[in-house]
Amino acid sequence: MDILLETRNLNKRFGGIKAVSKMDLILRQGEILGLIGPNGAGKTTFFNLISGFLRPDSGSIYFQGEEITRMKAHEICRKGIARTFQLVKPFGKMTVLKNIQVSALSKSQSLKQAESIALETLDFLNLLQFKEKIAGEMPVGYLKLLEVAKALATQPKLLLLDEPIAGLNPSEVTRFVEVVRKIQNRGVTIFLVEHVMRFIMPICDRLVVMHYGEKIAEGPPAQISKDPTVIQAYLGVSYA
């Protein structure tokens, strides 16, 4: 499979803390890659580096063979990397449809075209009945889907999902699993951060584990769940 995204020796410090350290990562076209690790491991920082919300101190990022290390967030989005936020960021006072329409605009020729992309995206995610609802008045379960809808409307090749199911109930999680698979079937590569193992184990092709800013393990889910270093990172030495 082709390499879609690659990070080489990526580093980011906040004062004395190494938030992301020596991260090498390869993401292949079409796969679902999961990024896991204890709280504070640097997962979200790593996402912010890839999506251009933070600049790395050193190291480099390549997307489809092109270096994007110093690009700004909106440029990276236009290259084809879309992201969601852990804490949902809807355009609260706008309707659901407008939320997605404005998201589609940067890749559209006209408002009309953006609207048809938005309608198509809503249909794809089974959200059409909410299109006239004010986004800020939607329950959080739907706001999580709206985050995904906005990201998809930018027509990405790579979708970064930051804890997409945090705060969802079990039936919403089941629905989300279907959504992720549907997106993958569209040919979009998915890179996600998550804590809930029940969710992440079955859908990810590969997992990367971070601890104190470093990659400590990488491999198929079944192998990762037995990896002594990973168990030690999560549960402490005595369980390993």
Place this chain on the structure above:
Amino acid sequence: MELMEKRNFNLIYSLIGLAILIAIPIFEPSKYVMHILILVLLNVVLGQSWNLLGGFGGQISFGHAAMYGIGAYTSTLLYLKVGLSPWIGMVLGGLLASLYATILGYITFRLRGPYFALSTLASAEVIRLVAQNWDTFTGGDDGLSIHFEIASRVVEYYIILGVVVGTILVMYAISVSRMGYYLSAMREDEDASRAIGIDVTKLKVLTLAISAFFAGIGGSFFASYQLYFNPHVVMTVHTSMQMIFVSIVGGMGTIVGPVIGALLLVPIAEIFRVISPAANLLIYGLVIVVVMRFMPEGIIGLRKKFLRK
């Protein structure tokens, strides 16, 4: 369909309003009434200017007085030094205000929310101090008088009415364009806007520049209309606040909002100035507090509330 109907509806109201405004001078109202009307129209322009950045884009500025002042000084100095007609100088005043705003925008674009607001306030104060202290050029605290054969109050009325129409057309065009959508997104959430590919920096600078253009034109008009001004009249925080009040009282983020705000606030200010010269600012302030407390979305928000019921 609904949207089209609403648009036609608004268009009809706008045209009726415009027809009335065009017709008013025919009835030969007193000079004083014309003066109040001119002030109302000037405040519509200023309110629209502030509202583009603050209402549509969510970037609160406390420093629009600087752009207003730059407009006033530009057209007046061009007339005094090179004899350029202030009505042409008005456009240059707008452009120079835009230039100032562009520079300010590039310096302050990283700042968000209250920090951006404070930076606009601080820079406006700097500009005011320059105007106050550069005696040889700006006339310092004494200000500038302009001995300029004005046409008539009616002509001035039509000039500012023309500016109002132009301003509103530009605001409307922006609000239904890509830029209008981007502004709404930026107002709601800056990070989410960047994440969907909006160049927030460029958007802020562009918006600030357009907004400043109209504030500058307003300042030029004021100077050529009043024939005298000084930094304390055009460049204090009070001027900036006036623009904010016009927008907020009418309804932020709508085009009709600043129109209503100006129609209400300017006459109220004038009436209380006559009735109780001592307490007029107090009463003016009270009106604003009451509106903000009971109609957080301005007067236009009130209509929305009733429609929902």
